[in-house]
Amino acid sequence: MYATDTEPAAPRLHAATLLALWLVWLLAGQVAGSPWHELWSALSITCALLLAARPFLRLLRRLRWLLLAILFTFALATPGRLLIPDFPAGPSVEGLLAALSAMSKLTGMAAAVAVLLDRMTPARLTGAIHRLVHPLSADHPSSGSFALRLQLVLHEIDHQVPGRSWRSWLEDGDSATSVPVEMCAPLAKMDRVVLAAAVLALWYWA
Numbered sequence: 001m002y003a004t005d006t007e008p009a010a011p012r013l014h015a016a017t018l019l020a021l022w023l024v025w026l027l028a029g030q031v032a033g034s035p036w037h038e039l040w041s042a043l044s045i046t047c048a049l050l051l052a053a054r055p056f057l058r059l060l061r062r063l064r065w066l067l068l069a070i071l072f073t074f075a076l077a078t079p080g081r082l083l084i085p086d087f088p089a090g091p092s093v094e095g096l097l098a099a100l101s102a103m104s105k106l107t108g109m110a111a112a113v114a115v116l117l118d119r120m121t122p123a124r125l126t127g128a129i130h131r132l133v134h135p136l137s138a139d140h141p142s143s144g145s146f147a148l149r150l151q152l153v154l155h156e157i158d159h160q161v162p163g164r165s166w167r168s169w170l171e172d173g174d175s176a177t178s179v180p181v182e183m184c185a186p187l188a189k190m191d192r193v194v195l196a197a198a199v200l201a202l203w204y205w206a
Helices: 015-031 036-051 053-062 064-077 093-119 122-133 146-158 166-170 189-205
Strands: none
Touching: 015 036, 015 093, 015 122, 015 189, 036 053, 036 093, 053 064, 053 093, 064 093, 122 146
16 A cells, blocks of 8 residues: 555654653663663664764764773772782772672763764754753744853864854854754643653663
């Protein structure tokens, strides 16, 4: 059978709902204990490699020094059994395990961020943030709204202009950058049901 124009379109979740589900997933990774934490990290990294490999690897390159700092700090500062027993000091086994756990959590968070930024346009992300901040309002983001200012700051960070002060990013009308914003429709009944189910799932997970 061929689809016709008279057939109803499949319900589409609001961008704010998708963003809220992403936040729930991120929170689930923070409250999960072992071994669920390792499963959460593995799923996040797998999704990033499948859906947003290049942004994810680029983000990991930016985090490489932080990951190394975590490795050395935990390995050398955590008391426990020495990795090389014959040495008077050095990395401990417990420190290395703690470092790997912290590094996997950070990598999983980076994977989730990479998927979000790759799959959601700046215009849609700005509209989603505004709707989450003002779920009951029918207004669209104004020049002084939190969502629009945040999007402008993120754009200016990625496109730094020499000689500009960061304070000028927050001034109304100071930037020549035109930041697009997706129309912020109110949340539908389906969105409210999905959000309620996500909150219950997070509560059960925690």
